[in-house]
Amino acid sequence: AQTVTQSQPEMSVQEAETVTLSCTYDTSESDYYLFWYKQPPSRQMILVIRQEAYKQQNATENRFSVNFQKAAKSFSLKISDSQLGDAAMYFCAYRPSRSGGYQKVTFGIGTKLQVIP
Amino acid sequence: DAMVIQNPRYQVTQFGKPVTLSCSQTLNHNVMYWYQQKSSQAPKLLFHYYDKDFNNEADTPDNFQSRRPNTSFCFLDIRSPGLGDTAMYLCATSTLLEGSGSYNEQFFGPGTRLTVL
Numbered sequence: 417a418q419t420v421t422q423s424q425p426e427m428s429v430q431e432a433e434t435v436t437l438s439c440t441y442d443t444s445e446s447d448y449y450l451f452w453y454k455q456p457p458s459r460q461m462i463l464v465i466r467q468e469a470y471k472q473q474n475a476t477e478n479r480f481s482v483n484f485q486k487a488a489k490s491f492s493l494k495i496s497d498s499q500l501g502d503a504a505m506y507f508c509a510y511r512p513s514r515s516g517g518y519q520k521v522t523f524g525i526g527t528k529l530q531v532i533p
Numbered sequence: 534d535a536m537v538i539q540n541p542r543y544q545v546t547q548f549g550k551p552v553t554l555s556c557s558q559t560l561n562h563n564v565m566y567w568y569q570q571k572s573s574q575a576p577k578l579l580f581h582y583y584d585k586d587f588n589n590e591a592d593t594p595d596n597f598q599s600r601r602p603n604t605s606f607c608f609l610d611i612r613s614p615g616l617g618d619t620a621m622y623l624c625a626t627s628t629l630l631e632g633s634g635s636y637n638e639q640f641f642g643p644g645t646r647l648t649v650l
Contacts, residue, residue: 425573451638460537461576461623461641507575521639523575 418443420510422524429498430532436483437493437527439508445469447513450484450491455526456504464506467491468513495529503531536560537642539624545648546614554609554645556624565607566639567599568623576623582607583629614649621646 419442429435441450448469455461467475467484474482479499483492495502508524537558546552556565563584568576580589582601596618598610611618625639 420575453641458643460643461625463638466638520578525573525575 418445418510418512418522420508420522420524422508422527424527425525426528426530428530428532429495429502431498431500433498434494434496435498435529437495437506437508437529439491439493439524441489441491441508441510441522443489443510443512445512449511449513450482451509451511451521452480452482452491452493453507453509453523454502454504455507456501461507465493498531500531500533503529505529537624537626537640539622539642539645541645542643543646543648545650547650548616549613552611552614552647554611554622554624554647556607556609556642557605558624558626558640558642559605560626560628560640561604562626562628562640563604564627564629565601566623566625566627567597567607567609568625569618570621570623570644571619579609611647614647616649619647619649 421440450467452464453461454464465475465477465480467482474484479496481494505526505528507526509521511521512519540555566581567579570576578590579593580599596612600608621644623644624642627637627639
């Protein structure tokens with residue numbers, strides 16, 4: 417069974433600084449997707465960034481980038497130039513990419529990010 | 534804007550009193566999901582619909598049922614809520630990724646926070 421581990425229950429960062437959230441996962445699959453979702457207080461969860469395992473290049477979306485280390489099964493999220501609106505719960509998630517039907521998403525327990533003005 | 538809507542946002546019910554949570558979507562996605570998210574835990578998938586095809590997770594209690602009368606709406610029924618059912622309930626939607634057979638990213642609603650007294 418796949419597992420996703422986020423070992424940092426809470427993190428804090430000074431506004432305009434950079435922070436890195438950690439995620440490791442366990443799988444026997446060779447092809448899969450990894451995601452970071454953001455869940456602000458009392459608001460819906462939204463997708464921040466996605467990485468396809470067969471792509472060696474790390475995904476980037478504006479101030480958000482990932483460090484994907486397939487051999488180490490590590491998938492960290494870097495937030496540059498942190499803003500107050502980045503304060504949220506961040507979930508790392510995994511999904512196999514096998515074809516032929518529904519593939520379940522497995523979530524980590526989340527990291528709560530606080531941004532200090 | 535296309536979106537996933539959940540009603541009510543907050544629900545309080547008494548132990549054993551049936552409750553229904555509602556989810557609607559304007560994305561015209563063919564897949565709808567219900568997750569349970571307890572405090573400081575990862576979202577846990579309860580079940581999902583692919584069109585009208587209902588798919589229950591093996592560890593979802595019989596106390597939880599779902600209905601999907603049409604593409605836009607999906608309901609979560611808790612027949613006899615227990616204190617342990619206090620949680621955030623998240624609805625999400627996705628569509629089948631063309632060509633691969635894999636389901637695409639999920640779009641989440643804001644959630645319904647259920648309290649069982």
